[in-house]
Amino acid sequence: MTDPVMERIRSEFDAILPPAAGLTPDEVIAAIKNHQAEGLLFTSGTKFDASFIERLPSHLKVAATCSVGFDHIDVAAAKARGLVVTNTPDVLNNATADMAFMLILAACRRAGEYDRVVRDGWGKFYGMHEFLGTEVSGKTLGIIGMGRIGQAVAQRARGFDMKVVYHNRSRLPAQFEAGATYFEKLEDMLPQSQILTLHAPGGAETSEIVNRDTLALLPRGAVLVNTARGTLVNEEDLIAALNDGHLFAAGLDVFKGEPKPDARFASLPNVVLAPHMGSATFETRTAMGNRCLDNVAAVLAGRPASDPIW
Ligand code: DGY
DSSP states (O other): OOHHHHHHHHHHSOOOOOOTTOOOHHHHHHHHHHTTOOEEEEOTTSOBOHHHHHTSOTTOOEEEESSSOOTTBOHHHHHHHTOEEEOOOSTTHHHHHHHHHHHHHHHHTTHHHHHHHHHTTOOOSOOSSTTOOOOOTTOEEEEEOOSHHHHHHHHHHHTTTOEEEEEOSSOOOGGGSTTOEEOSSHHHHGGGOSEEEEOOOOSGGGTTOBSHHHHHHSOTTEEEEEOSOGGGBOHHHHHHHHHTTSEEEEEESOOTTTTSOOGGGGGOTTEEEOSSOTTOSHHHHHHHHHHHHHHHHHHHTTOOOSSBOO
């Protein structure tokens, strides 16, 4: 949590702060019980599944995840238990869209390799032939998941003269499309997507939506960027496509095995890696923390939460 959020926690709440190393699920339950806590702040690193929810004492009224995604939460179990659970929509749209665009640029222009070669003392004045990237401007960008983050990415793409196509559960009203063209069928959109960026939620419906078959539909030399959830991608198939040159590069902020991504990604020069940092700006993390506290404060004061997930 940022300093302004910590100040607010200390001044407005009788809070139990976890140690820097964090707490195990058992320790969280024990702390809630021992302090008769009524509200809980957590992140997507906490597996908020049915067995955890069942053990939460009844005095806990509200649990606020400091994330927009809630695939780590068993919503049905929370509902059955009557626990108000909230998330932090909207406030991270720009930061996450910036991150997606940073990875698009970094993957297309081989930023990771440039950085490493300069640090290693490359020593050439001007390499005419080495480390050539692929242009971003003018390319066609495919977006899977045209929620608020996907829309913010589409807006940025306009500044790069990109053609934008998108696939979503349903077509958006024209004012939210940012000039993008809707494809009802993913397999019809992929052959056009020279750069593909993922902005769909995690969960069973989107599990491994990027796999050998869908990757094969991308044009040769395409670039994949994922700032959404690792579960969207079959990583074996992605690694194969990066190794055999079907994909030019990938930019990955999320992985299946977080916090320990598949080690093979680190040995692929054409992959730019980030440790799940899409929303990691001071401004956005402050806004997310405040949003959590607003939700907790509302429920504890007997008012409805502004961001309930059920
Ligand atoms: C989010 O807000 O969902 C981020 O991915 C952190 O989990």
